[in-house]
Amino acid sequence: DSGVTQTPKHLITATGQRVTLRCSPRSGDLSVYWYQQSLDQGLQFLIQYYNGEERAKGNILERFSAQQFPDLHSELNLSSLELGDSALYFCASSVPQRGGGDTQYFGPGTRLTVL
Amino acid sequence: AQKITQTQPGMFVQEKEAVTLDCTYDTSDQSYGLFWYKQPSSGEMIFLIYQGSYDEQNATEGRYSLNFQKARKSANLVISASQLGDSAMYFCAMREGRGGANSKLTFGKGITLSVRP
Numbered sequence: 001d002s003g004v005t006q007t008p009k010h011l012i013t014a015t016g017q018r019v020t021l022r023c024s025p026r027s028g029d030l031s032v033y034w035y036q037q038s039l040d041q042g043l044q045f046l047i048q049y050y051n052g053e054e055r056a057k058g059n060i061l062e063r064f065s066a067q068q069f070p071d072l073h074s075e076l077n078l079s080s081l082e083l084g085d086s087a088l089y090f091c092a093s094s095v096p097q098r099g100g101g102d103t104q105y106f107g108p109g110t111r112l113t114v115l
Numbered sequence: 116a117q118k119i120t121q122t123q124p125g126m127f128v129q130e131k132e133a134v135t136l137d138c139t140y141d142t143s144d145q146s147y148g149l150f151w152y153k154q155p156s157s158g159e160m161i162f163l164i165y166q167g168s169y170d171e172q173n174a175t176e177g178r179y180s181l182n183f184q185k186a187r188k189s190a191n192l193v194i195s196a197s198q199l200g201d202s203a204m205y206f207c208a209m210r211e212g213r214g215g216a217n218s219k220l221t222f223g224k225g226i227t228l229s230v231r232p
Binding site for chain 1: 165222
């Protein structure tokens with residue numbers, strides 16, 4: 001158990017709908033990252049938050065948005081869903097690593113299926 | 116150019132033997148970090164081992180060691196005494212820079228490892 005929690009574990013919805021994925025980081029971790037894993041794109045970084053502020057953005061679609069709340073949990077909002085958004089969405093949180101840098105620990109993921 | 120390359124399509128190893136999973140990387144940064152993660156069929160991503168670009172010794176964590184060859188830009192994972200539970204997908208990842216404000220990971224496509232009894 002990494003200590004990172006994600007809900008829900010599975011989500012099935014229809015095209016055009018909107019969903020919210022929730023993540024609670026490990027106790028004490030200030031950074032939260034979101035990744036998308038799909039068969040065609042592999043594992044891709046979406047966005048990073050640090051202590052409530054957006055820090056880095058990757059290949060995140062404009063239909064997707066995220067935020068980190070004062071209690072450090074984060075939500076990823078996906079709207080106007082398309083079939084191609086079906087994927088495993090991971091949240092990770094980080095701890096400082098010796099010599100600089102951070103090790104990211106991943107949650108169990110939310111498997112999104114868009115029908 | 117791909118930043119992380121994992122070209123082995125699938126690997127097989129006999130239980131109790133050692134296996135090496137290859138990873139090459141591409142970066143112009145002097146400071147970076149290399150990570151290996153394991154993804155069993157259940158789907159979770161499990162952190163295995165980390166190597167910083169300035170670390171002079173190869174990282175080790177239990178049965179896992181990282182064969183870091185900086186000049187060749189390779190960071191191969193060595194699993195000793197393979198166990199049936201090691202059967203999984205293994206991902207190599209890189210963080211460019213020292214982390215903190217810029218800690219995103221770039222992942223390779225992964226390697227499937229199957230351990231035979």
